[in-house]
Amino acid sequence: MVAGGTCLCPEDCRLVRFENVGLRYGMGPEVLRDVTFGIPPHSFQFLTGPSGAGKTTLLRLMFLSLRPTRGLINVFGRDVAALGPDEVAALRQRIGIVFQDFRLLDHLTTYENVALPLRVQEREEATYRAEVTELLGWVGLGERMHVLPPVLSGGEKQRAAIARALISRPEILLADEPTGNVDPRLARRLLRLFVELHKTGTSVLIATHDIALMDQFDARRLVINQGRLTVYD
Ligand SMILES: Nc1ncnc2c1ncn2[C@@H]1O[C@H](COP(=O)(O)OP(=O)(O)OP(=O)(O)O)[C@@H](O)[C@H]1O
Numbered sequence: 001m002v003a004g005g006t007c008l009c010p011e012d013c014r015l016v017r018f019e020n021v022g023l024r025y026g027m028g029p030e031v032l033r034d035v036t037f038g039i040p041p042h043s044f045q046f047l048t049g050p051s052g053a054g055k056t057t058l059l060r061l062m063f064l065s066l067r068p069t070r071g072l073i074n075v076f077g078r079d080v081a082a083l084g085p086d087e088v089a090a091l092r093q094r095i096g097i098v099f100q101d102f103r104l105l106d107h108l109t110t111y112e113n114v115a116l117p118l119r120v121q122e123r124e125e126a127t128y129r130a131e132v133t134e135l136l137g138w139v140g141l142g143e144r145m146h147v148l149p150p151v152l153s154g155g156e157k158q159r160a161a162i163a164r165a166l167i168s169r170p171e172i173l174l175a176d177e178p179t180g181n182v183d184p185r186l187a188r189r190l191l192r193l194f195v196e197l198h199k200t201g202t203s204v205l206i207a208t209h210d211i212a213l214m215d216q217f218d219a220r221r222l223v224i225n226q227g228r229l230t231v232y233d
């Protein structure tokens with residue numbers, strides 16, 4: 001149903017490229033070892049593996065909030081080791097991310113949280129109000145858009161975090177257990193949103209434990225185990 005993401009470019013055009021990446025936190029053991037893989041344009045992939053395997057760590061590396069302790073990471077053609085803070089901020093605007101712990105801003109309403117990436121791009125509210133409202137309706141938060149995150153349930157927060165990641169139609173969408181707090185029916189509905197975004201050209205990478213959910217989508221799986229990543233087409 002969804003493309004595996006085979007790259008047909010004459011040269012390497014992957015949006016993200018890892019080569020022999022290793023990561024350790026402080027003096028601890030290597031959490032990721034010799035990780036080599038890529039995110040091709042217009043791909044839809046799952047990232048899976050046991051709890052503590054390194055899925056969130058891998059997403060943080062891609063989102064440039066962690067630097068590798070060895071190996072090479074290239075994002076949108078740039079070697080991340082050479083990037084300054086302004087360049088990191090500019091590249092991040094092209095990546096949507098759903099954090100495992102949501103990270104909504106508690107002093108902004110649900111609507112304002114979802115609209116935030118567009119405000120950061122300095123867009124006028126009149127140009128996006130209808131779009132934000134429609135997306136909130138789609139994720140079932142139409143009635144909750146004017147409340148603050150502390151009064152949302154876990155599943156509602158998760159849906160707000162998903163809407164915020166999708167609203168700017170990023171080139172890459174990274175999602176960390178985006179259906180961990182919702183029932184299976186809602187999980188399928190949310191996954192359909194990711195598939196729709198993928199159809200518009202976004203490369204999607206979803207970290208999940210949910211094998212039943214993955215089985216419903218014909219997509220490549222990246223499996224991390226004991227720090228090593230294996231790709232299953
Ligand atoms: N900030 C940190 N400092 C030290 N160790 C960390 C830190 N974050 C994660 N780790 C360790 O790195 C390993 C990988 O953690 P990570 O959160 O990436 O796993 P995960 O696959 O996302 O797990 P889960 O499925 O439970 O979310 C774990 O052993 C974890 O304890």
Ligand SMILES: [Mg+2]
Nearest residue numbers: 055056100176
């Ligand atoms: Mg995790």
